[in-house]
Amino acid sequence: MIQANTEQVLITEQFNAQPDAVVWFRPVFPDGRKDGPVIDFEVEYCNNKAAEMLATTVASVKGARLLRTPLLDPNTRERIFQQCLQVMHTGNSIEFNYRNPARDRYYNVQRSLIAGGILNVTRDRTDEVHAEIDRKEREEYFRQILDSAADSILVLESIRDAGGTITDFQIAHCNRKCYEIARFPPDVIGRTLLEALPHLLDSDQLEWHKEVADTGKSMRFETSFRDDSGREYGWFIVSLTRLRDGVISTFVDVTDRRQAERRIEEQKFLLDNIFASALSGMFAAKAVRDHEEHIIDFLIQKINPAFTRLVGQTEAQVIGHLS
Incomplete structure (x- = not known):
């Protein structure tokens, strides 16, 4: 008898030390x-945390009938009663999360068939839920910032083998501009870099990504991209910076600039050929001005072969001299 009482005291103390509310x-x-139908449930045991959640004392809870207790509103009493009946009839435990709007608290509840009765364990998850809500709000806040950026931003996490060598990268984030420029599918998050861009396998660019992740030394280069069919398109400046065990890649579309430079080069090539093949002597000179901005002479900068034959002097003798 003494041993039984000791065990009961130990169990009671153990439950009272728990952060969860326990009611049997x-x-x-x-x-x-x-052998008849269950018409109600009576509280046989209640720990201190359960009484605290109900804003009352353990003595007020013990012996209370579920369907008649004033500690709960009628809807809550009926809902708990039906859940307990379900556990009694099926023998299967149930677990769920819910929010108590009156107290603005979040709870996790488990109901199990124990010793012919229903053991109810309720955990207050409010701090955990608020932390998760804050985390999601921060993620959304930073996502909006990244999506509003003019540059494309791609966040990559290193994938390493058993020896610690980087074999690939997992795509952790891709902002709106990145989807647009890189032409990624909507489900690219979570895929690997080589799954999204298989042409990077054995490429210098993949090695540069690995080097940045391993050494922390940032890198910048210009490159074209490829579409799903492998065709190159555009021209981009790519900047790689280490971010934790991974890389943040930002890239800017400089296609228009490169095309303009190419047009200038083509025009220069065309003019150089016209200049060189002309039968007439031609030269280009820069005006030389005095302090009052009056032109006083010309500095010869370029001549064609016909001009050298005409004046009987070489380029070295003419270019850089005043006319």
Whole structure:
């Protein structure tokens, strides 16, 4: 008897030390007959945390009938009663999360069939839920910032083998501009870099990504991209910077600039050929001005072969001299 009482005290103290609310319901049968339907549940045990959640004392909770207790509103009493009946009839535990709007608290509840009754364990998850809500809000805040950026931003996390060598990168984030420029599919997040861009396998660019992740030394280069068919398009400046065990890649579309430079080069090539093949002597000179901005002479900068034959002097003798 003494041992039984000692064990009961130990169990009670153990439950009271728990951060969770613990209540054990004894089923109530009509006329005390256990072969009849369950008509209610009575609190046989309640720890301190459960009484605290109900804003009352353990003595006020113990012995209370579920369907008649003033500690709960009618809807809550009926809902808990039906859940306990379900556990009694099926023998299967149930677990769920819910928010108590009256107290603005979030809870996780488990109900299990224990020793012929229903053991109810309720954990207050409010701090955890608020932390998760804050985390999601911060993620959304930074996502909006990244999406509003004019540059494309791609966040990559290193994938390493057992020896610690980087074999690939997992795409962790891709902003709106990155989707547009890199022509990524909507489900690219979570895929690997080589799955999204298979042409990078064995490429210098992949090695540069690995080097940045391993050494922390940033890198910048210009490159074209490829579409799904492998065709090159555009021209981009790519900047790589280490971010934790990974790389943040930002790239800017400089296609228009490169095309303009190419047009200038083509025009220069065309003019150089016209200049060189002309039968007439031609030269280009820069005006030389005095302090009052009056032109006083010309500095010869370029001559064609016909001009050298005409004046009987070489380029070295003419270019850089005043006319």
